[in-house]
Amino acid sequence: MNPGRCAACRYLRRRCPPDCIFSPYFPPNNPQRFASIHRIYGASNVAKLLQQLPSHLRTQAADSLYLEAQYRIEDPVYGCVGLISLLQQQIHDVERQLAMTQAEIAFRARHPQAVESNLLNNVGNPSFSNQASSWFM
Amino acid sequence: MGGSSPCASCKLLRRRCAKDCIFAPYFPSDDPHKFAIVHRVFGASNVSKMLQELPVQQRADAVNSLVYEANARVRDPVYGCVGAISYLENQVSQLQMQLAVAQTEMLCIRMQQESALPMPMPTQMQQDDKSFLAATNNLDNISQYLNFASSSSSSNVIQDPSALKRESLWT
Numbered sequence: 047m048n049p050g051r052c053a054a055c056r057y058l059r060r061r062c063p064p065d066c067i068f069s070p071y072f073p074p075n076n077p078q079r080f081a082s083i084h085r086i087y088g089a090s091n092v093a094k095l096l097q098q099l100p101s102h103l104r105t106q107a108a109d110s111l112y113l114e115a116q117y118r119i120e121d122p123v124y125g126c127v128g129l130i131s132l133l134q135q136q137i138h139d140v141e142r143q144l145a146m147t148q149a150e151i152a153f154r155a156r157h158p159q160a161v162e163s164n165l166l167n168n169v170g171n172p173s174f175s176n177q178a179s180s181w182f183m
Numbered sequence: 184m185g186g187s188s189p190c191a192s193c194k195l196l197r198r199r200c201a202k203d204c205i206f207a208p209y210f211p212s213d214d215p216h217k218f219a220i221v222h223r224v225f226g227a228s229n230v231s232k233m234l235q236e237l238p239v240q241q242r243a244d245a246v247n248s249l250v251y252e253a254n255a256r257v258r259d260p261v262y263g264c265v266g267a268i269s270y271l272e273n274q275v276s277q278l279q280m281q282l283a284v285a286q287t288e289m290l291c292i293r294m295q296q297e298s299a300l301p302m303p304m305p306t307q308m309q310q311d312d313k314s315f316l317a318a319t320n321n322l323d324n325i326s327q328y329l330n331f332a333s334s335s336s337s338s339n340v341i342q343d344p345s346a347l348k349r350e351s352l353w354t
Contacts, residue, residue, distance in 0.1 A: 086233075088226040095224075095260060103261045110265040114252065122233060123241045126264045127248040133271035140278040147285040154292050 053080040058089060067093050071108035079112050086115040191218040196227055205234050209246040217250055224253035 054068035055061065057080050062069060068089075072080040083092055092111060096104050117126035124131070189200030190207035195218055200207060206227075210218040221230055230249060234242050256263035 086225065086229060088229050091224065091226050095256075099260060107261045110262045113265050114256075114263055118233075118252075122237060123245045124248045125252060126268060127251050130264065130267055130271065133268065133275060136275050137271065137278060140275065140282055144278060144282045144285055147282065147289055151285065151289055151292060154289075154296065158296055 050074075053077045054084075054089065057081060057084060067096050071096070071105060082115040082119060083108075083111050086118050087111060188212045191215045192222075192227065195219060195222060205231055209234075209243060220253045220257060221246075221249050224256050225249060 051062035052066055052069035053072040053074050053076060055066060056074060099107055114126050121128050190204055191210040191212050191214060192206035193200035193204060194212060237245055252264050255267060259266050
């Protein structure tokens with residue numbers, strides 16, 4: 047038994063050669079990292095993917111594969127795509143709020159008297175805020 | 184098989200397409216690329232295991248998300264979907280900063296316009312005095328807005344996967 051085997055070769059129960067494609071990215075002190083990736087992608091797919099990349103990019107690739115594997119294990123239906131969907135929705139919501147706020151700024155800049163007279167007539171009127179917001183819809 | 188053509192998976196894997204083939208409902212024969220890309224990234228046996236572990240009604244969404252991820256990984260072999268997540272998180276951060284700045288500007292305009300109003304009627308004096316003082320004290324709120332806008336930073340891509348919300352991209 048070679049005590050210096052990487053986590054991948056330990057998991058796969060094989061000898062860890064000096065040029066093992068996995069060993070720089072799956073150290074033996076973190077067996078769960080390779081186990082997660084193996085569960086989702088399989089060892090040969092990961093090996094092929096890493097081999098196709100220049101060596102200076104393989105660490106980032108291994109890290110992103112691990113992250114995506116974790117998302118998929120946590121959410122077997124949507125994986126990390128669920129988070130992408132959530133972020134796209136957040137962008138849509140914030141863009142809408144920003145557009146409304148910018149429209150209100152533009153309106154108030156152009157019509158300060160209209161805003162002023164409405165304020166004078168409608169202070170204390172609970173329906174005023176609805177009316178004001180309808181100007182910008 | 185009953186004469187029907189094999190699904191895209193069984194065609195690619197060159198095997199008989201059984202009646203209860205787990206891939207057949209989701210990988211029709213007229214779209215061979217869909218299974219090819221999923222097989223390339225995840226492998227047929229891993230996809231099969233993942234689908235078997237899910238209730239039938241969730242499998243279509245699972246396949247669609249796997250196809251999405253596989254496409255992202257083929258387009259960007261280094262970062263895959265994680266690159267898209269990082270980009271979107273930056274966008275959210277920037278938009279939230281822009282919104283904070285716009286809301287601060289809005290607050291300034293409102294205060295300017297409200298402080299330019301004539302003095303209110305005596306019967307309403309007490310109530311409106313309080314609002315005026317509150318508006319004046321909002322100068323502190325403005326600086327809080329500005330602090331928020333300058334201190335908000337893009338969140339770390341390494342999110343807690345347990346915070347995921349299930350949203351469908353294709354409904």
